[in-house]
């Protein structure tokens with residue numbers, strides 16, 4: 140579902156350069172939940188930004204749902220984000236002037252879906268994340284964990300095949316973080332979504348089917364989900 144082929148990203152830094160990603164190759168299958176863990180600066184966010192089309196690789200290719208993205212314009216990337224990719228961020232990135240349900244409706248409004256279809260789907264997805272009762276609340280009236288639930292609903296409302304999560308528990312306490320990771324895993328498994336998570340947290344990575352440790356822009360070691368957790 141997500142294939143990375145010799146992917147590299149070099150940034151200029153003054154007169155020198157920094158290799159944020161170095162020759163990363165990887166194949167994440169449909170329905171798999173893959174985590175990337177590593178120290179600050181090892182290239183985790185760069186990796187997700189490239190897969191989301193928010194930044195362009197220096198070399199290599201990203202194949203999404205069987206299509207090479209190498210020659211894609213920003214218009215094609217916008218289209219794939221609207222159809223195929225959902226993104227959850229550390230800082231939630233909800234629109235503060237809008238209610239929970241208005242935030243969740245945004246991706247469907249942007250692609251011009253019928254308003255009655257949107258209303259039904261928004262209600263359904265808010266129910267899935269346990270936020271239907273708070274649908275008229277604005278982000279400022281919700282806890283961090285609740286805001287992240289709304290952000291997850293927004294990321295999944297268009298039924299993307301790929302969910303990208305950039306440190307989704309980074310602004311939450313450990314209890315809220317565990318709730319959010321359990322929710323992401325349960326929803327993704329139920330929806331057969333492919334999840335790519337980047338995190339500093341070994342606890343958060345423990346919800347993935349397997350974890351790649353990153354160092355200096357490279358994938359250095361893969362660890363499988365603990366056997367006793369595989370079925371859950």
Ligand SMILES: Nc1ncnc2c1ncn2[C@@H]1O[C@H](COP(=O)(O)OP(=O)(O)OP(=O)(O)O)[C@@H](O)[C@H]1O
Pocket residue numbers: 150151152157158159177178179180181182183184185186339
């Ligand atoms: N736009 C940019 N311009 C120049 N250098 C950048 C840019 N973005 C990232 N870098 C550099 O690339 C490297 C990888 O950064 P990246 O943000 O991907 O790391 P990270 O693992 O996500 O770190 P953190 O956990 O702190 O978010 C770092 O050395 C960073 O300074």
